[in-house]
Amino acid sequence: MDELLNKVAGLIQERLHFPHVYLFTVHPNRRQIIYEAGSGARSASLKDYILDLDNDEALFRGWRARANHAGQ
Numbered sequence: 001m002d003e004l005l006n007k008v009a010g011l012i013q014e015r016l017h018f019p020h021v022y023l024f025t026v027h028p029n030r031r032q033i034i035y036e037a038g039s040g041a042r043s044a045s046l047k048d049y050i051l052d053l054d055n056d057e058a059l060f061r062g063w064r065a066r067a068n069h070a071g072q
Contacts, residue, residue: 002036002037005023005036005037006037006038006039008023008037009021009022009023009037009038009039009043010039012039013039018040019040020038020039020040020042020043021038021039021040021043022035022037022038022043022046023035023036023037023038024036026053031052031053031054032050032051032052032053033050033051033053034049034050034051035047035048035049035050
């Protein structure tokens with residue numbers, strides 16, 4: 001599954017000319033959003049990145065931090 005998701009991220013990046021592509025899955029039973037695969041220079045830094053759906057503050061901080069990081 002990891003290999004497939006990495007290939008999908010790479011194809012999206014290549015075909016749509018995006019500098020970065022990150023794929024996440026939502027696990028409703030675990031109540032988490034989990035980074036699964038990506039392409040681009042920053043994708044390795046997201047390995048093991050998880051957002052907790054039950055922690056609104058952490059969820060907001062996580063997305064805000066990623067949005068700020070992406071703009072740099």
